Amino acid sequence: QQDTKQRKAEHVQIVLNEDVTGKGITTGFERYRFEHQALPEIDFDSISLQTNFLDKTLATPLLVSSMTGGTHETGNINRVLATAAQERGWALALGSMRVAIENPETHATFQMRPFAPDIPILINLGAIQLNRGIGLDQCRQIVEIADADALILHLNPMQEVFQPNGDTNFAGLLQKIEALSKKLDVPVGVKEVGWGIHGSLAKQLYDCGVHFIDVAGAGGTSWSQVESFRSTPILKRAADAFLDWGIPTADCIYDVRKKVLNGFLIASGGLQSGVDVAKSIALGANLAGFGRFLLRDAVDEPSKLVERMAQVELELKLAMFGVGAVTIDSLGHKFINRIG
């Protein structure tokens, strides 16, 4: 358990201080361009970012992606993120709560409801834990600890295999995800961590009762690279061959939406601006998440974090204005063209 805590703290350090961006792969957003509308025929002030998620009304279609928790420092990061998310009306996802299951002293680092009374809070667990003795009871327990609106399970096979003692038996998980989705009192979502989810898998997952999917695609952080900094020499060298692994975020969204018309869909993985958010939504996402992009401010300059989030919102509004869309719902395919 000490390991898990330490790992989460190290992740933050590695992600902030090393070059962990994938090479030879991009998010794919640069291959799409909005068709500028010179006469938008709307009032900028009438643009609304309001959306619904997990039976709550959100001021924005934005999400703080699952990142951290479990130690003193990462608990502080969570509080900074939670406070800002509440202020700006973003949904909030917390990092994996595996550590919390057997370490009551870590619970406080995940208890963000006091700081974020109005927004959806998502707790996070590796789906692989369902193969390691974690079941409905423990999930209920962590939902309760965090007073969460939903649980989002991450699929991270390539991250696990790049860890020296990673959990690498991914057999039979779909069934367990299905069972959990049907029995847990809050909705269950599924995400990747940076290599993406393609359309066929998304369809399988929705069909199993999963309530929402976050593609968490490639083009941002390479998690094999991140883990390689903490791994054996042989895995470290192997990571080089996987720097371009994964499905670009934009391609995931496009592919999932092509195969599943209605599933609730979150875009994340390497997003850098409100324009990326706008593209995600135009391509079919309902929400868009940011992880690493928010981390430096959250760690170094908590006071700037709200401003950075406001900047993303503003960019999103500016993009909507530039195509003449007043609501998130109306920001559709027709506004965007593939250019590459």
Add this chain to the structure above:
Amino acid sequence: QQDTKQRKAEHVQIVLNEDVTGKGITTGFERYRFEHQALPEIDFDSISLQTNFLDKTLATPLLVSSMTGGTHETGNINRVLATAAQERGWALALGSMRVAIENPETHATFQMRPFAPDIPILINLGAIQLNRGIGLDQCRQIVEIADADALILHLNPMQEVFQPNGDTNFAGLLQKIEALSKKLDVPVGVKEVGWGIHGSLAKQLYDCGVHFIDVAGAGGTSWSQVESFRSTPILKRAADAFLDWGIPTADCIYDVRKKVLNGFLIASGGLQSGVDVAKSIALGANLAGFGRFLLRDAVDEPSKLVERMAQVELELKLAMFGVGAVTIDSLGHKFINRIG
């Protein structure tokens, strides 16, 4: 009003001294190549650039794009531009005359008829002003002040939203443009300012009675970038995400001409040479405009401006010679191929 004056003066300075060229986007002219005609079967000396615009005969199919006016210095710039345009037979567009409506002392900076007796003079106003109390009367007034042949309204939604107190209610404008076009005594045109007009909008505008359209496309100056130098920190940072916004100039022309066979069409936005002019015309434009390209000479070396304009004309003639076209009218699609 002081603001407006100052803004126009600052625009000139920013455009001349800062890197305000869009990134990640080009005019698109480099994706077209003329098919060289080794045996043009024409006499270079018989090539004529003559064209008609606004019931006047013009020596060239060229336009000095709307840029400035309103202050002592910008008035001087206008006089330099007007004198050169008259000498070379280019049409002349002036910068926005909003400032002139309530500031009689600025009128002289827009009165270019004495310097340009024979060429079409276009005055300019933001279409957005039609939502801000400006109407037929004021338009008539400024037409009269400048003794103008036409009024060209600019659509600049993305520029307005990047200004701290920009006018950002673009609702209901089409109707007002239609009304004005039908009632004003001189023809009314519509232009963008650097993000382009696509074919469907052009069709709507022509159908409303607009007499000509200047696509003013992307690939040259990024106006979000220009405004960011005068804006709030948050807008300044947001401008980065819009450096590649807009529709490349060449794509605009192609698209407008595909959807509207006959409307009078002006190409502008990032043009750099007479070859770009030739490509514009081959793609379907009737006239081609230059803004920033002329500005440095107009400000720093007025004496060189005429030479630079002559260079553009010469390059246009050279390109026409290279494909064997003697008149602007005959410079059509068949001479050009898409290569990228």
Add this chain to the structure above:
Amino acid sequence: QQDTKQRKAEHVQIVLNEDVTGKGITTGFERYRFEHQALPEIDFDSISLQTNFLDKTLATPLLVSSMTGGTHETGNINRVLATAAQERGWALALGSMRVAIENPETHATFQMRPFAPDIPILINLGAIQLNRGIGLDQCRQIVEIADADALILHLNPMQEVFQPNGDTNFAGLLQKIEALSKKLDVPVGVKEVGWGIHGSLAKQLYDCGVHFIDVAGAGGTSWSQVESFRSTPILKRAADAFLDWGIPTADCIYDVRKKVLNGFLIASGGLQSGVDVAKSIALGANLAGFGRFLLRDAVDEPSKLVERMAQVELELKLAMFGVGAVTIDSLGHKFINRIG
């Protein structure tokens, strides 16, 4: 004969010390990307690389490509390669045995069976030798010397013509290859040396009774470049024009498999990682070979060689895990997409 020995020794030196990688051409593997499977539904530990080749079971679908032999030093290299191949369960190919036919004192440098009792050993000869007096008898002789499981003939027309006294009469070889394939007691394969074998030729060869083909494609070492270091000034300069000659390895595999559904196929030529191996197999290869990639360790740090081979295997397993393939046989086309 002295020449032949010396040449093989010089090849090793040139390949290790000069820039002999082709320019303007790549293996083509970068134009393919696996479709990441976020929920592989397999246990990493159940992944097996086991395969069959030449009636033997191999722990891996990997091959040490034909490289060297004939001198004291290169004999040592062979022993290092053989020992490692035996340890890791790779097949082992030796360099050309022409020199051994008339030089009994070189035999020991090709006798690797004591070091590699369990794996397939392939001996190698230039197919061109069949036009130079070498026939069934000599082939039988060298099979025996090396206690080989198969003979693989290399086609190297472009290498021969870049040698001052190369053997450049390639007429009538197909027939001789056919005769040899039908009569030799061990299976006969055919390979290139770095410019590739296309689908139509592969079909011809299989139809003639050749048992397996190694495409040995372009994108890695340029053998015209290697030979140019030992050649006349005029050939040296000519080599520049051939730096991009050949068929990219990935294209060879794709093309051969399109034209021949069942022939046993080896991918080699510029492979750099287990991901390249996985792509080769997904594109239709049965085995994948490495030459230059293994050479430096074999020469400079024999103790590291096994680790490097283990790294390739690990990367291959990681890639299989990332798409959810448990066996080499199941690693097929459906997992891979062309992206460029």
Add this chain to the structure above:
Amino acid sequence: QQDTKQRKAEHVQIVLNEDVTGKGITTGFERYRFEHQALPEIDFDSISLQTNFLDKTLATPLLVSSMTGGTHETGNINRVLATAAQERGWALALGSMRVAIENPETHATFQMRPFAPDIPILINLGAIQLNRGIGLDQCRQIVEIADADALILHLNPMQEVFQPNGDTNFAGLLQKIEALSKKLDVPVGVKEVGWGIHGSLAKQLYDCGVHFIDVAGAGGTSWSQVESFRSTPILKRAADAFLDWGIPTADCIYDVRKKVLNGFLIASGGLQSGVDVAKSIALGANLAGFGRFLLRDAVDEPSKLVERMAQVELELKLAMFGVGAVTIDSLGHKFINRIG
């Protein structure tokens, strides 16, 4: 006349000392790749480059392109080129003989027959001269002076317009070319000088009785650039806009051969190696010409010129060997693929 002499001498200096290669355009040969044939089934020594041109048998399908003559120095260059062409069996084209028509003292600089008794000698004249008083008589005269096998007229509209007093009336030339072709005692060919000839024009020319065409395409020397070094400031600046003008050499050949199945066709313009020659021929050319590539040796190291020509021949043979073609006639489309 002094001008013409001087110009030809200056051309040599500019071409050797300035950067006059077009930018933003290439020959296009890099977009084609031969399909390597690992088993060519031919003897390298049986490869023959022999071809026929102008009723003579030539040892190679190669041509020294029209370059120079008229002054003491350029006469020497011609002699060096002629001697080498005779030795290697290349056809020889001389530079424009306009200067010779009224300057008997220059005749010796074009009289290469003594140095090149066996090969076709082509004399050269600007087609534009037919609009400047030059006619059948003068053409007969220069054929006789040079004891030429053919006259090749160059089309150079873009070169003329970039000269201060260029001849720029290209009207009515086709008819005059037709008349001359029909009446002159030796065959008449037509070439460009570096911007290429497209298929439709080639068809027109062949239909008029022109005996052969040299595309002289783009991707090598930009002649607007060359002339700009000798021109007015305005033309010098204009040259920048024409650095990418023209039709890539490879595209010309492809296009001409698509439209005209049988016309005798010469590829030139930017060729750099025997591989480029092989590609030209595979794309449909009968002969391939080199200009600037030979010039430096011809001027600086005459003794190296023969070796450089031998290198081109060798590279051509090597390419033929690499695809298994024994004769120039058999080197066809099927051996080459478009890759870009």
